[in-house]
Amino acid sequence: MRYELYYWPTIQGRGEYVRLVLEDAGADYADVARGKGGTAAMMKMIERNGPTPPFAPPFLKAGRLVIGQTANILHYLGPRHGLAPKAEAGRIWLHQLQLTVSDFVAEVHDTHHPIGVSLYYEDQKGPARKRTAEFWNERVPKYLGYFERLLAASGSAYITGRKATYVDLSLFQIVEGLRYAFPKRMQAFERNIPSLVALRDQVAIRPNIKAYLASERRIAFNKDGIFRHYKALDL
Amino acid sequence: MRYELYYWPTIQGRGEYVRLVLEDAGADYADVARGKGGTAAMMKMIERNGPTPPFAPPFLKAGRLVIGQTANILHYLGPRHGLAPKAEAGRIWLHQLQLTVSDFVAEVHDTHHPIGVSLYYEDQKGPARKRTAEFWNERVPKYLGYFERLLAASGSAYITGRKATYVDLSLFQIVEGLRYAFPKRMQAFERNIPSLVALRDQVAIRPNIKAYLASERRIAFNKDGIFRHYKALDL
Numbered sequence: 079m080r081y082e083l084y085y086w087p088t089i090q091g092r093g094e095y096v097r098l099v100l101e102d103a104g105a106d107y108a109d110v111a112r113g114k115g116g117t118a119a120m121m122k123m124i125e126r127n128g129p130t131p132p133f134a135p136p137f138l139k140a141g142r143l144v145i146g147q148t149a150n151i152l153h154y155l156g157p158r159h160g161l162a163p164k165a166e167a168g169r170i171w172l173h174q175l176q177l178t179v180s181d182f183v184a185e186v187h188d189t190h191h192p193i194g195v196s197l198y199y200e201d202q203k204g205p206a207r208k209r210t211a212e213f214w215n216e217r218v219p220k221y222l223g224y225f226e227r228l229l230a231a232s233g234s235a236y237i238t239g240r241k242a243t244y245v246d247l248s249l250f251q252i253v254e255g256l257r258y259a260f261p262k263r264m265q266a267f268e269r270n271i272p273s274l275v276a277l278r279d280q281v282a283i284r285p286n287i288k289a290y291l292a293s294e295r296r297i298a299f300n301k302d303g304i305f306r307h308y309k310a311l312d313l
Numbered sequence: 314m315r316y317e318l319y320y321w322p323t324i325q326g327r328g329e330y331v332r333l334v335l336e337d338a339g340a341d342y343a344d345v346a347r348g349k350g351g352t353a354a355m356m357k358m359i360e361r362n363g364p365t366p367p368f369a370p371p372f373l374k375a376g377r378l379v380i381g382q383t384a385n386i387l388h389y390l391g392p393r394h395g396l397a398p399k400a401e402a403g404r405i406w407l408h409q410l411q412l413t414v415s416d417f418v419a420e421v422h423d424t425h426h427p428i429g430v431s432l433y434y435e436d437q438k439g440p441a442r443k444r445t446a447e448f449w450n451e452r453v454p455k456y457l458g459y460f461e462r463l464l465a466a467s468g469s470a471y472i473t474g475r476k477a478t479y480v481d482l483s484l485f486q487i488v489e490g491l492r493y494a495f496p497k498r499m500q501a502f503e504r505n506i507p508s509l510v511a512l513r514d515q516v517a518i519r520p521n522i523k524a525y526l527a528s529e530r531r532i533a534f535n536k537d538g539i540f541r542h543y544k545a546l547d548l
Contacts, residue, residue, distance in 0.1 A: 130406045130409070131463075132409070133409075133413045133456075133459050143402055143405065145405055145409065146409045146413075147408075147409045147412040147413065149412065150405060150408055150409050150412055153408075154405060167378055170378065170380055170385060170389060171365045173382075173385055173388075174365070174367070174368075174380065174381045174382045174385050177382040177384065177385055177412075177415075178368045178381075178382065181419070184416070184419060188423065188427075192423075192427045192428060192440065192444070193427060193440060193443045193444050193447060194443070194444060194447030194448070194451065194452075195447075195451070196447060196450075196451045197447065202443075205427060205428060205440045205443075208428045208429070208437075208440075209427070209428050209429060212428060212429030212430075212431060212432065213429070215431075216429065216430070216431045217429075221368075224368050228366075
């Protein structure tokens with residue numbers, strides 16, 4: 079089966095967590111909106127009233143299913159591609175971790191858009207500076223500290239043990255994103271998360287991920303995505 | 314099996330979506346933190362390094378499982394208590410809807426805390442007013458418009474048809490919460506969401522929900538929860 083991924087064609091954004099899974103798994107997929115007429119096709123899927131219309135990208139077409147919400151997509155793909163256990167208890171635990179990643183990603187977004195998505199960053203610079211300070215003082219230590227403890231406790235390269243899961247791929251993306259958006263803050267912070275940094279390195283050399291990162295399929299970080307670099311926010 | 318729900322004892326918050334499911338299902342459960350020594354027991358569960366330590370409340374102890382993240386808990390409980398289909402496609406769709414509810418709830422929270430949770434509302438009143446305006450101009454129409462369209466398309470009392478699901482219980486809570494926090498804004502907005510209002514009424518008269526709402530187990534809305542009433546934010 080050839081999957082169809084629908085996501086904004088010029089950013090990594092939330093779609094990237096799905097792309098990393100599809101790439102690591104060597105799955106057959108089309109990144110639809112990056113093809114000709116693809117964004118229009120994506121909008122049509124959202125607007126037309128099919129039986130399960132997605133609220134927003136990313137969504138995945140898998141045969142007759144159309145699955146929205148990033149963590150839901152990974153929950154579906156994981157056990158089918160060896161990136162999650164098949165047993166219920168393990169799947170629930172992994173999904174719980176991924177939902178915590180999702181919460182963190184939303185907070186990353188709000189560092190540059192604390193007042194609202196319909197306004198420009200330039201119109202919310204003051205609040206963005208305050209929210210970013212709070213983010214690095216309170217939220218980053220809380221979230222990354224949690225994952226760091228889990229990794230240290232696993233005693234393995236990956237968060238649930240010897241085998242990589244989709245959560246590990248997402249944590250790779252988190253480290254990469256924070257390095258891009260907040261290079262100075264992240265450099266100072268990394269001493270607190272040695273296991274997460276080692277995990278990042280471990281994921282980066284997985285053959286399929288390495289090939290993906292070197293390919294044109296990997297969109298570069300930029301100022302339209304979730305991780306954005308603004309000098310004023312990186313002390 | 315007797316479930317143990319762990320959540321902050323003085324607010325509805327995110328725990329309420331779980332309480333509504335347990336109550337509607339007539340499930341046997343303890344709301345642990347509301348009992349003697351319960352909050353300390355909850356903090357212990359978070360701090361000690363069990364195999365699956367939750368990041369934050371709410372979490373549910375179900376036999377040997379400890380399940381965190383609200384939507385994950387409902388995904389687990391739903392098919393076990395007749396509040397979700399058992400087949401995979403239906404479960405995925407319902408979970409997708411619930412994750413969209415979760416996103417909306419996070420945005421509700423940020424209307425009064427756009428800069429950060431570690432600061433008082435009083436220290437972020439200006440940004441809160443701006444974020445709330447954006448919330449009502451852009452986000453409420455987008456989210457509630459989505460659920461309204463789905464409900465209208467279902468042609469039934471509930472969002473996926475004749476049978477109530479945990480998503481319906483959550484949408485009840487959303488309408489109730491917005492009415493409490495923003496009575497004026499919500500009154501003006503309700504004409505746009507007749508199906509959601511009808512759904513709210515339908516859920517409110519379900520016998521177990523009705524009994525729950527009239528009991529002391531239902532904590533009243535208040536200024537520590539996610540839905541908070543501040544006059545300055547309700548025009």
